[in-house]
Amino acid sequence: MVVIPVKLPSQSYEVVIAAGGRYQVGSYLEKLSNIASDVPLLIVSNPKIWQLYGQDIQLALKKAGFKSAHCVLPAGERYKTLKTLQKIYDAALAHRLERRSTLIALGGGVIGDMTGFAAATWLRGINVVQIPTSLLAMVDASIGGKTGVNHPQGKNLIGAFHQPRLVLIDPDVLKTLPRREFRAAIAEVIKYGVIWDPQLFSQLEALPRLDDHRYISPEQLLEILERSCQAKVDVVTKDEREAGLRAILNYGHTLGHALESIGNYRLFNHGEAVALGMIGAGAIATALGYWSEAEEAAQLQLIQKAKLPTSISAKLDHSDIMTLLSSDKKVQGGQIRFVLPKGIGQAEITDQVPQDIIAQALAKLCSVVAT
């Protein structure tokens, strides 16, 4: 078991990584002074995850004397909307949630983001506990308090910062995670290696395969989870509200968001889009002399080892991508902001990338061939 403390001005909490942890959720919650046991908890999940793990959570809560209700939402990024959010609000009302009540997000990033946002905005803020079930949510979305839903024209445009009371990660549930989802999450793990933790980067280089959890031992997986979560916690702790440093976590995301959106969140999932975004940002970094061609190649190699996409279809219109890039929420004063690596383990934010360098990187993305 690994416990990573998160100390923030707004709220401190722990990230607990424990195999089989889902069976202990009740006792973890019991230890928290701010989780009321005389009012029901509301578990929010999606149909598949609820079927797989809903009962485990319910029983574990019951064992510790907590009553719970649940609310099952349709799965998928396209349901991460104000309209779906309304279903959580309706359930909160139906189960008479109070200011001291707690929502439990049991699922991937979509469930975590929506449940977190519902908790941020129901009665102007109630407790939320994150139990991420996808690798992506474990290493990224569940930590740091970013919550929200999508606007039809852009991801996460509507949201709030709302820190959880606890993040409980049970690596055992990754056994049921589809391969494509696992790979996608590895993109974010590679990201942490590139922008923050050179040791994690080396660890990934040493692994023979990155495309499925079967090829990674439980010990190696635990270390990957720990180092990735620690990287996220380090950055978030230094900059809770994304005033500066935290933006480096958006490495690969400027272009990634545009690609996700242009593919209607179906062509590329989040991690795949981020992998492509990192290849694009990596190319820009090389063009600007931020890092070496060898480092760019090392990044590409990890992405290839995870069997993530390394090129975009020529069918995607470059000018559409450019338009989307400039409507990204990270745009400041009309300038597109990029996070660029300065060698392995460091990153910098800049809005001074010439348009032609961006265009070249896009062109390169069309020609990179996966091995």
Add this chain to the structure above:
Amino acid sequence: MVVIPVKLPSQSYEVVIAAGGRYQVGSYLEKLSNIASDVPLLIVSNPKIWQLYGQDIQLALKKAGFKSAHCVLPAGERYKTLKTLQKIYDAALAHRLERRSTLIALGGGVIGDMTGFAAATWLRGINVVQIPTSLLAMVDASIGGKTGVNHPQGKNLIGAFHQPRLVLIDPDVLKTLPRREFRAAIAEVIKYGVIWDPQLFSQLEALPRLDDHRYISPEQLLEILERSCQAKVDVVTKDEREAGLRAILNYGHTLGHALESIGNYRLFNHGEAVALGMIGAGAIATALGYWSEAEEAAQLQLIQKAKLPTSISAKLDHSDIMTLLSSDKKVQGGQIRFVLPKGIGQAEITDQVPQDIIAQALAKLCSVVAT
């Protein structure tokens, strides 16, 4: 001109009360370091207020070098919904608002609450400036950072705390405020007298009439505004997130919200419902020995002087009201919480009111006859 500083851990700002202040909005904003002038501001208003004062604000902004866009929403509490909120989000996207951008709420409480909530949740939080145009919004909603929209089954169930960068009150705009709205706001002014400021209570007692601004001199009005805003600021400063004290501002609101909701937000407006709620809570306070019959009568006299309703139609079903009361968001552990006056100028929160005392107060509300 009166300036009331609001010092909060999350954000400090000023409430500026200045006749003709709307013509100076640009210069007030210029003085704030956190309002960016290189990105457009988005003014949110309703059709009537926009027609009356939109141009004043636009010109004042232009004079100080700010660009602005606007978004006009349908007027009325029944439009304070997630669906209307979507229109602000759409405008924010259309005008490419950034994280450093500012929303300006120009209107009454509905506009202020929705614009505040949109600012709290667009890109996880951007600036908001409140320019309240109703007396109710001036003395209540614009100060303290409560923002939100209604759920079909309850007021303000969806919301966030989000402090404004500035509250600019121009008493001159009250000339165009309908009488019914003016009176309704006086209910909240009376509330501040009862729960916080005995001097304000005496001032109101000394005035010959309270039912229209015409009977109140500009100097008296300024003093009412100042004392009311100061009362709100005092309470909010001591308890930003409504952990305790702040809840006394809900005096008259437990029952008030139920009456507003049961009348579908049309039979009674917010202030009228609060007036009735104060009469109900006042009766409970007398029954429990919290204050004297003379004090209850003094409160009733002010409410009558403001020509606010003092009784509810026998047609309203008491059991419906009781059901609504127990679904109120201020319910804790199934107990209905009331704010009760302990003499003029003090209040206390309790969830220990016996059901029969509540029933008696409701019965009394049916028999009180307006003079």
